[in-house]
Amino acid sequence: MQNAAARAALPDIPCDTEGPVFREPWEAQAFAMALTLHERGVFTWPEWAATLADEIKRSQAAALAGNAGTAGRGERRCVNRNPASLS
Secondary structure, three states: OHHHHHHHHOOOOOEEOOEEOOOOHHHHHHHHHHHHHHHOOOOOHHHHHHHHHHHHHHHHHHHHOOOHHHOOOHHHHHHHOOHHHHO
16 A cells, blocks of 8 residues: 555656666666765765755756756766765
């Protein structure tokens, strides 16, 4: 029942029979990296969520402004923002 409510609330999120899934392998890899960095104390989950949301908004604004070449890159910029934290 909970999955049905979530699917109804967010119909554009891809799902399989068990629930939400990633559209592409890189999405799962980026999420795994974010989770690992969070677990290591590099940033808090609210910090990550806020940064990701800001980058997505920037990417969407660029796409609306006609800069289609930058659309969808917000997530990559978010992950690449602090490469030193990966070491």
